[in-house]
Amino acid sequence: MQDLDAHAITDAVIAQMAATPDPRMREIMDAAVRHLHAFAREVNLTPDEWLKGIAFLTAVGQACSPIRQEFILLSDVLGLSRLVNVMHDATGREAAGTETSLLGPFFREQAPRLALGETIAAHSDGPEIVIFGQVTDAAGAPIPNAVIDVWQTDAEGLYDLQSHDPSVMDMRGQFACDGEGRFHLRTLKPLGYSIPMDGPVGTMVRQQNRHGFRPAHIHILVTAPGYRDLVTALYFADDAHVDSDTVFGVSASLVVQEKADLPGAPIPDIPSIRYDFAMSRETDGSGGRVGSDPSRLVPAG
Amino acid sequence: MQDLDAHAITDAVIAQMAATPDPRMREIMDAAVRHLHAFAREVNLTPDEWLKGIAFLTAVGQACSPIRQEFILLSDVLGLSRLVNVMHDATGREAAGTETSLLGPFFREQAPRLALGETIAAHSDGPEIVIFGQVTDAAGAPIPNAVIDVWQTDAEGLYDLQSHDPSVMDMRGQFACDGEGRFHLRTLKPLGYSIPMDGPVGTMVRQQNRHGFRPAHIHILVTAPGYRDLVTALYFADDAHVDSDTVFGVSASLVVQEKADLPGAPIPDIPSIRYDFAMSRETDGSGGRVGSDPSRLVPAG
Incomplete structure (x- = not known):
């Protein structure tokens, strides 16, 4: 005993x-x-x-449901999601590869396939911006036909899953790059937004006197055979919360600002952002993404 | 940034x-x-x-519901409940006071009030035992009219909440000690049992090749004005799992064995256990109990 x-x-x-x-x-x-x-x-x-x-x-x-994952949110606001991401990067991202960011709970499979230059705003209005650039490997060699998934809030700060019937997709799209890895697409300037504050995690964040906001950002997933999925996001420098993201997703190398008259802009009359994505080679089978469709993380029924 | x-x-x-x-x-x-x-x-x-x-x-x-608290079960099998108990003891139990144990999820308020010598087995059969003794303070002075709550499984290893309509109380009762702090009561010899294995915690315990059993025991709550609630349990030495409790509730000082012909036994023809409980004085207002009615820990609705 x-x-x-x-x-x-x-x-x-x-x-x-x-x-x-x-x-x-x-x-x-x-x-x-x-x-x-x-x-x-x-x-x-x-x-x-x-x-x-x-x-x-x-x-x-x-509080978890097929369209809400409160434990991921808790992990996000406690910095654990960021930490797991950073450690995952350290095990496989090449030094010159683009930094990653949080996938978040709003990624959806099978976003609409769009042609280069089309807009992802199917049902929303607001100030337009253009994003263009090139997908390369970490040494700068173009990756032909890489695929870019883009998803974001609309100009009012809501994802389609929050503002529409969940069967309606909006503010998301998938683009195949050209033979030189080049892409350009049109979207709306996103708004920053509060994490969901009506659950227990929101209550905790309020009790901690935190503002609960994420800075405006555009989620990006770049995929290409032989390369590690690149899950990242671009954050807007002019957002008041760019230095105090409640879920710690921002890295300096991912901060952008749209500009008029940018050299090489493919649609000159719309403010543009140029961002080139550098992919790391897949080195092992270890690499899941952080974050996922919340419905996969809730027991059925 | x-x-x-x-x-x-x-x-x-x-x-x-x-x-x-x-x-x-x-x-x-x-x-x-x-x-x-x-x-x-x-x-x-x-x-x-x-x-x-x-x-x-x-x-x-x-998996939590008004009659099931799977997070308490997780805390129990990871030893956290025991640890919190031990630390709470260290802040207020007097050195000579009876050691505490886990309250567990099956305590119910307002168990039937019984007279000394009555049995808590209202609807169950099995081998009878007697428990008798005295409630004192840590210096050994009797505490008149202390109240003892007793609850346990029946002879098949089930609590009333598991075997009956939840409105039926069985195998639990409340006894007022006499003016010398003495008590005696009849009950059935309890069986050890498995923790609930049909939920995620049970799956984890199986994946760890643990047996999932608790040794047979009788829960005890002793209360008296001016003294810290004494939440404890008596464990049976002849149970095969007394050294490997899945939830780490056993302490050597709480292990007992019924005996025939015990000196002073108040009902000589039934095997008896003598156990004296020594209460510690209440020193502050900090002291809740570990474990509680699970319905208080599940959001309403």
């Missing part, structure tokens, strides 16, 4: 998990228990506080 | 939470983020693994 004090309990749990057949599961759970217990010891967590934590996590789980 | 690598992201999150008005919330969330990030860095958590974790936590939250 072992008496388990505040340190021995940690060893006892690890011993009871020691027969886990999957070595990676064992490694992850060992570390999870050690860090969870170290956290509780550091703050001397009381029973009442522990019950509040249980109630909070329960509410986060119960 | 700050570029956030795998360490700078942690500081950035803490800086963004720095305006939290409640100093204890700020302290807890700072520590939670530091330990969460340290865990992810230690195991170099990949996006795919992170998504599996999100899906698991979502399933745990969605």
